[in-house]
Amino acid sequence: MNELNQxxxxxxxxxxxxxxxxxxxMHEYSDDIxxxxxxxVKNRATAEDLTQEIFIKCYERLNQFNGQATIKTWLxxxxxxxxxxxxxxxxxxxxxxxxxxxxYIPSKSKQVEEEVITNSEENRLTNAVMNLPLKYREVVFLxxxxxxxxxxxxxxxxxxxxxxxxxxxxxxxxxxxxxxxEV
Amino acid sequence: xxDPFMNLKSSMKKSVFKDLSFSNERKNAVxxxxxxxxxxxxxxxxxxxxxxxxxxxxxxxxxxxxxxxxLFQKNERTFQKxxxxxxxxxxxxxxxxxxxxxxxxxxxxxxxxxxxxxYLATYKQDTSKQELSLKHLIEEAAL
Numbered sequence: 001m002n003e004l005n006q007x008x009x010x011x012x013x014x015x016x017x018x019x020x021x022x023x024x025x026m027h028e029y030s031d032d033i034x035x036x037x038x039x040x041v042k043n044r045a046t047a048e049d050l051t052q053e054i055f056i057k058c059y060e061r062l063n064q065f066n067g068q069a070t071i072k073t074w075l076x077x078x079x080x081x082x083x084x085x086x087x088x089x090x091x092x093x094x095x096x097x098x099x100x101x102x103x104y105i106p107s108k109s110k111q112v113e114e115e116v117i118t119n120s121e122e123n124r125l126t127n128a129v130m131n132l133p134l135k136y137r138e139v140v141f142l143x144x145x146x147x148x149x150x151x152x153x154x155x156x157x158x159x160x161x162x163x164x165x166x167x168x169x170x171x172x173x174x175x176x177x178x179x180x181x182e183v
Numbered sequence: 184x185x186d187p188f189m190n191l192k193s194s195m196k197k198s199v200f201k202d203l204s205f206s207n208e209r210k211n212a213v214x215x216x217x218x219x220x221x222x223x224x225x226x227x228x229x230x231x232x233x234x235x236x237x238x239x240x241x242x243x244x245x246x247x248x249x250x251x252x253x254l255f256q257k258n259e260r261t262f263q264k265x266x267x268x269x270x271x272x273x274x275x276x277x278x279x280x281x282x283x284x285x286x287x288x289x290x291x292x293x294x295x296x297x298x299x300x301x302y303l304a305t306y307k308q309d310t311s312k313q314e315l316s317l318k319h320l321i322e323e324a325a326l
Contacts, residue, residue: 030205
């Protein structure tokens with residue numbers, strides 16, 4: 001009987017532990033995850049909402065984490081999948097995209113959001129990357145911003161490592177074309 | 184050849200990610216959602232229901248449908264018109280390693296684990312105390 005009670009106690013501790021793990025993950029990685037999400041969805045408010053959902057999802061799935069990868073890789077993978085789900089969702093395709101179309105209709109009082117367009121070197125590089133197609137943007141960001149190894153990126157995106165190499169190479173070419181175009 | 188992406192990190196930090204940080208309010212919102220989740224989740228399974236399930240697979244492994252029939256015969260009506268819940272509970276018990284399962288001919292057959300056998304044995308020995316700790320376990324299992 002003692003053994004059973006003990007089991008119940010450890011289970012209770014598990015709950016607390018899970019909350020603590022999420023707290024720690026948020027402490028360590030929430031900004032990185034938020035930035036990752038932003039590169040997918042390109043909108044600050046949406047990125048914050050999705051990041052919030054990602055950490056809740058992690059909490060719910062924590063018992064499915066089997067230690068095959070590091071918890072960081074696991075977290076990134078959930079984040080990446082969550083973003084892709086969002087981009088595929090009905091809401092995004094129907095509502096957000098049609099709102100976006102409105103932006104292209106010229107209006108006199110055009111509110112330029114936050115991002116002040118200056119022609120600095122930094123902005124040019126950032127904009128160029130943000131305008132890359134998703135599959136390139138994703139690997140470039142994970143590799144150069146989050147500074148993850150190709151193996152880690154492969155685990156997060158479930159894309160073969162050689163494909164990732166090719167995409168990085170292709171991304172460089174695309175970027176060069178862009179820069180030449182601008183000059 | 185220098186890498187065109189070399190300065191990407193500092194560039195992005197100075198531009199799109201400037202002041203973009205996961206705020207404390209957002210973190211608290213996550214914590215609140217987690218707590219709400221903890222409170223709403225524990226499903227109060229009846230101890231008798233669980234014992235009835237354990238007993239039904241005690242001697243031979245059974246699939247979900249046959250378990251439900253046996254429960255019905257025992258006059259255990261918890262899952263009547265709510266059969267899906269049975270599978271939820273079976274899944275929880277499986278996660279807790281109280282029962283194990285086997286796929287045979289596209290059907291999942293459940294049987295008692297050693298842990299499950301122990302629960303059942305102790306339950307029969309000593310009903311009152313066991314009730315407490317099993318109940319505890321089930322509340323946890325629901326998470």
